[in-house]
Structure formats: structure tokens, C-alpha cells
Amino acid sequence: MIGSFLIGIGGMIFLMAAWVIIQSLWRKSFSDYLSDEDVLADRASCGNCGCATACERKRKPIATE
Secondary structure: OHHHHHHHHHHHHHHHHHHHHHHHHHHHHOHHHOOOOOOOHHHOOOOOOOOOOOOOOOOOOOOOO
């Protein structure tokens, strides 16, 4: 019982640490093109064109009706 709990807590700590490392490496790679504290947020509208710079596409507004 306690072993499963510790595995779950350890897994969550591992995932959070991995996410911090990913964000840090991404920040170093694209430091010239970041405008948001969440470094992966600027890639949300990426069309996977292969360019190594910030995506030139603008986010399309969500239509509300």
C-alpha cells in the first residue's frame, strides 16, 4: 500500500522535474524568439514547416456563436 503511494509520488516528482528540464532546454534553444514565460506556448500554432525560428503564422481567433 505505502509502496504504491511512494511510487506515485516519485513518478509525479520525476515528471515535474523532466518538464522543468524540457522548458529550460527549449528556452536556451529559442531565447531570441520567446514572448511568453511558458516557452512552449509560442509553438501552439506551429504548422511544422521546418523553420528554426518563431512561427510567423498568427493564431486564428476561435469563432464564438
